[in-house]
Amino acid sequence: MELSRSEYPAMLVSAGKERRRVEETYVQGLKKLAKRQPPDEASDLGVFQVPWQKIVGSTESLASSHLILAQKIEADIERPLREFTTKSRDMQAMSTIQGNLAAMAKEVESAQDKAEKLKKKGTKAPAAKVADATAGVENATSQWDSQAPYVFERLQSVDESRLNHLRDLLTQFQTHEVDQVERNRIIAEECLNVILNVEIADEIKNFAAKTVSGKPKVERQRSRSTLSPPTSSLVTDETASQISGGSGGTSTAGQSRSGRARRWGNEAVLRGTDTASQVTRPALIGLVA
Secondary structure, X not given: OOOOOOHHHHHHHHHHHHHHHHHHHHHHHHHHHHOOOOOOOOOOOHHHHHHHHHHHHHHHHHHHHHHHHHHHHHHHHHHHHHHHHXXXXXXXXXXXXXHHHHHHHHHHHHHHHHHHHHHHHHHHXXXXXXXXXXXXXXXXXXXXXXXXXXXXXXXXXXXXXXXXXXXXXHHHHHHHHHHHHHHHHHHHHHHHHHHHOOOHHHHHHHHHHHHXXXXXXXXXXXXXXXXXXXXXXXXXXXXXXXXXXXXXXXXXXXXXXXHHHHHHHHHHHHOOOOOHHHOOHHHXXXXXX
């Protein structure tokens, strides 16, 4: 639908008012959201305590940013649009200019109508009246030709001033939009940096420290058998020979007993028992003896 020029300011005023109301409603919602707390005030958020506080603070900052935009719309957009017709001298003179232009146009039209009527009568029309009508047309046309360009120039100037005013207001509105986007970007960036600095390892350390806090420290005692290496569990040929030599034995019986002892000790090791570790040199000497 094509809009007349007079409808542009009213349309912008209405749009600005609706946008301001939307921003104010959004501000109220953000402030209400910023007042929300964790399910339990005593809840321990751990390493997320600082990010949570930053998120809450950023919500309040975001509400302030949109409130600034709403205030700027009212002060810099709505009010200048409503007051333009009353504060602009050119706009106040518009009614006078239009009245003068309409009066000149009516005079030309009346003079032309009068002359046309006399022309239709032809020779019956009095010559004096025809001359007066012709002179009236010439005078009205001359007045129109001399004043109408100036009037149209004034109208063009006023129209340009009004359009420039509308353009400036729209530019100002978009500037406020850009400023708000920049403020919101800074708020979001600060919040993001805090979240990215969260260290999960710190949460694990804090949890472990709180878990063992106030509890006695219990040291695990290891068995002596695991701390000290076991005694020799294998009877080597050298030991067996020493045993045999100690018994002075070259006798067949001594060698036989020495071989049995050696086999007995090795079998004990293979069975995984501690018997071989209990075989000491005196015991073997006793067996050989």
